[in-house]
Amino acid sequence: MRQESGAGQERGVRQEFDVDRGEETQRLREAVQSLIDAYGPRPAVVQPDIHVGVVTRHSEMAAAMSELAGTARETVSAMHPGPVPTPLDLRHTLNADRKLIERGIRVRRLNQLRLGSSTESSAGCDQLADIGVELRLTPVVPMHMVIADRDMAVMPLDPDDPEQGMVVLRGAPLVHSAAALFDQVWRDSRRYDAVKPDASRLQLTDEQLAIARMLAAGDNDKRIARALGVSQRTMSRKVADLMLQLRADTRFAAGVRAAQLDLLGPSDLAGPALGPALGPTLAQEVPAR
Numbered sequence: 001m002r003q004e005s006g007a008g009q010e011r012g013v014r015q016e017f018d019v020d021r022g023e024e025t026q027r028l029r030e031a032v033q034s035l036i037d038a039y040g041p042r043p044a045v046v047q048p049d050i051h052v053g054v055v056t057r058h059s060e061m062a063a064a065m066s067e068l069a070g071t072a073r074e075t076v077s078a079m080h081p082g083p084v085p086t087p088l089d090l091r092h093t094l095n096a097d098r099k100l101i102e103r104g105i106r107v108r109r110l111n112q113l114r115l116g117s118s119t120e121s122s123a124g125c126d127q128l129a130d131i132g133v134e135l136r137l138t139p140v141v142p143m144h145m146v147i148a149d150r151d152m153a154v155m156p157l158d159p160d161d162p163e164q165g166m167v168v169l170r171g172a173p174l175v176h177s178a179a180a181l182f183d184q185v186w187r188d189s190r191r192y193d194a195v196k197p198d199a200s201r202l203q204l205t206d207e208q209l210a211i212a213r214m215l216a217a218g219d220n221d222k223r224i225a226r227a228l229g230v231s232q233r234t235m236s237r238k239v240a241d242l243m244l245q246l247r248a249d250t251r252f253a254a255g256v257r258a259a260q261l262d263l264l265g266p267s268d269l270a271g272p273a274l275g276p277a278l279g280p281t282l283a284q285e286v287p288a289r
Helices: 001-037 060-073 087-102 113-117 119-131 174-190 206-216 222-229 230-247 251-260
Strands: 046-047 050-055 075-080 106-112 136-139 145-148 152-156 166-170
Touching: 050 060, 050 174, 060 152, 060 166, 075 174, 087 106, 087 119, 106 174, 106 222, 106 251, 119 136, 136 174, 152 174, 166 174, 174 222, 206 222, 206 230, 206 251, 222 230, 230 251
Parallel strands: 075 106, 106 136
Antiparallel strands: 046 050, 050 166, 075 145, 145 152, 152 166
16 A cells, blocks of 8 residues: 555656656657657768767767767756666766866756665765765656757667667757756756755654654554554555655665664664665766676
8 A cells, every 4th residue: 555655646746747848858859869760870960060970889879978078168967867876887977077077067967856865876976066066856857868068968869778879969959959958857956955865954753753663674554553553544644754754765765764864763773784776877878888
């Protein structure tokens, strides 16, 4: 019951954001697809100041990302819909972004809200913020995309499988729609430092702390409801509220997150080290093979 309720809440959030951004995202994808259909797997110059390229080899994708970073003059903007990056991906991103910032380049990154839900990724986000990366989180990121100065953009050939190749756009007329989509999502997102879990800002009630302890111990809603003397439906709602407050994706993760933030007593931290498994790359634009 709890998982279904949580999934329903997530679907509701996604639907709300899809209504706001869906049409613009779809127009951009259709425009990119028309360029792919027109120019195929090889680069093509449309006008002297407009260039479209489709690259599929790993070396070509790496070269495109290197060109984008090397030619940026003012701003590099990146959005990534997920999954949560590994610590290695975050280190690669940190090193790449540090080089840009040392050149005086403004770096903006848009990621899904869940990026701040684990200790490892939250620590990586803290490091990015410390070096000057402007990091924002939002429940729904529409697509992978990296833009340099509104003059060059790269995005996946297949949105569902970024490793299949890249579409490379050069020239302000082509990059304009991509930049407009990024700016819209950026305006609607929230700063990382405003949404990351922070024990000093969390004010959990005694009842919420009790629920968190039992969640960390693996108790189900029925058992917790019986222990606290409330109905199972009421307990399911309380657990959902606690998950939102702790930015946790699952019931168990909420209990673990409370322990990681030192919100629970010493006895609650005595068990084995726990933490959500991190998925493949989100922040590293060209995955290693």
